[in-house]
Amino acid sequence: MSDTSPLRRAAITGIGHSQIGRRLRRGDLDLTVEACLAAIADAGLDRDDIDGLATYPGTGIGMGGFSGPGSPELQDALRLQLSWHDGGAEGPAQMRAVIAAAMAVGCGLARHALVYRTVTEATAQAGRASAGIGGSGLGSGGPSLGGGGSGGGVPRFGGFLQWFLPFGAVSAANWIGLVAQRRIHEFGLTRTQLAQIALNGRRNATHNPGAVYREPLCLDDYLAARMISTPLCLYDCDAPCDGSTAFVVSAVETARDAPHAPCRIEAVGTALRGRPSWDQFDDMTTMAARDAAASMWERTDLGPSDVDVAQLYDGFSVLALVWLEALGFCGRGESGSFVEDGTRIAREGTLPLNTAGGQLSGGRLHGFGLLHEACVQLRGEAGERQVPGRCEVAVVSNGGGPLAGSMLLVRDTG
């Protein structure tokens, strides 16, 4: 990627969170507006300055609490005067909305684009449980039992779900359990190695007042936890939460006036080369992260050794291991030994990982929380959880499984 790349003309100048927690019982638009106003203020802007808007995934996707308000709803709520807007679920995972905003800004379609992702899955699930609807225990990433067509009282499903639901493979925990088990077979991954992702996240979350789980967690707790779908136990699966994350992506020439150090987008990983499928991907130990990460490094002169902090998607613990390999921090199959005793990925280690607790302990803000923390670290504003030493380059990944995206951010020094 040359320095004239449109993406390099975009930087993250504002970041914002709403209140984050379990079962807040607040509306998704309420949380979204809170996060967006925080991000706009953080960028030193007013809502009248915002002329671009993007979100993931837009309305009507997934179960209750998954999608948040769509971009037209937010445009109306803030009466934004937009030159460009976008929302959708397809693309390089959740960060597709941030990439779209950066491209729009880089191409001159907008100067300051607001990007947000909102989840209210914890409140939505609590509502279902109290209503006792069909006993649907289907978790995040799974379908609704009420979502099928007609037929003998049993819901019927088309699309990709038809190849999984008849076998009780109803949750991403099942689909990713297959990935984890294959890694045990091919690479000798152990549960103690896998545990390091959860234990590292919890250690870091104790230094993050906004994290949803902050009680200490030890290896014995992990090994004694109940199984969800082998080899994934309770602590390998992130927890639904409520919260909204927002960013302002600005043209780099305006970014240098921003109150905080801008985080410039150095490169993005957006490739999709294998089959976008939970069971037909050629290499079931890695899936789409492999090619997304490779395409990111093809677009920059920087390399893995330049990265100071990593925020890697851990919606399921094993995905963080997949990303460590895909991004070249270790060789294929070597992530288990890379994280073995937790020292490399600790805040004081050579590759500090998921420094706000990741999604496993920080809460399932669905990719955007990881990007938020990358910016906090690059700005040097992480307080007691700030990584020691140089922090100029951060990598963020979203997704895993059939869709994946990654982003390399650098602190802009003008």
Place this chain on the structure above:
Amino acid sequence: MLADGPSLRLLPRLDDCNRFFWTGGADGVLRFLRCGECRRFTHPPVPRCPACLSRDMAPEPVSGRGTLHSFTVNHQQWIPGSDPYVVALVTIAEQADLRLTTNLIDCPADAIAIGMAVEVTFVGNGDVHIPLFRPAGL
């Protein structure tokens, strides 16, 4: 002891594209869509062969044999009343990249091993016949 599957089997919605697959088990035969030109199987069904783009696609029987590529034992009560069951990923013998997500049945937990030989069996549910796999030669 592991269950054969969830307490309730959610079912596919049949259409002209998938009917051969989900109803074909009535005669105990597993079928996949196969290209008449390049002879490659493909799954899930699509109108053209993704390899050679031929439209000459038709269901063809396979042996029903395969190997276990991966598995996971589900414990969570996504579908209430389910005892632990095995979600299996099976590679179909006829083609190395042809896989099916299914349930492994009739296999004790400590005997499940990636790479083990398995064979198809069907469980009927009205018009749908769901392909399950069990250890070969039981």
